[in-house]
Amino acid sequence: QVQLQESGPGLVTPSQTLSLTCSVSGGSINSGGSYWSWIRQHTGKGLEWIGYINYSGNTYYNPSLKSRVTISVDTSKNQFSLKVNSVTAADTARYYCARGPGDGGDFDYWGQGTLVTVSS
């Protein structure tokens, strides 16, 4: 059973960089064909896909966030990470890491999410 766990600061100052890490257990991030995504959810709102990475470092980002987002992978630690630059209050949200999209377009395993608040 694959498990994912997000970690990182819960409070970020406006204009600074939001940094989160997702630790994967119960499976290798190197699994052939697997993609690993970040998804966020503003309080009381819907889900927003941020971007994904695969084990070899190929990335694809939501165009609406592309200029500020970087996703990276550390296969030695079985982790992948998210950085969002120049954050504002609009980046306050719960951030989830998930495995996917799979061949069926599915995101099959999710972390519990971590709430990040952007405030001075």
Next chain:
Amino acid sequence: SSELTQDPTVSVALGQTVRITCQGDSFRSYLASWYQQKPGQAPVLVIYGRNNRPSGIPDRFSVSSSGNTASLTITGAQAEDEADYYCNSRDSSANWVFGGGTKLTVL
């Protein structure tokens, strides 16, 4: 704004059948996946593609698609099915996008 449109709220009587719909031009090319989210919890994949259910998801959940509409059907809704449901697919630029969500109430 999402390119996948869902009704904000839907209700169903206990044991009855309910259909939750998701509209978007992407469904003429791509299939949908569906997620259930209960308050304070992470989303859970319930079904994707052509009726593929992860282990542990009851077979009362099924999907269908017609034209620009994808549908999630719950046959014999249970109290534990009360939750928010999100569809997911690709938009016109092949980016991944979620619908705005449907709050299902089981009466």
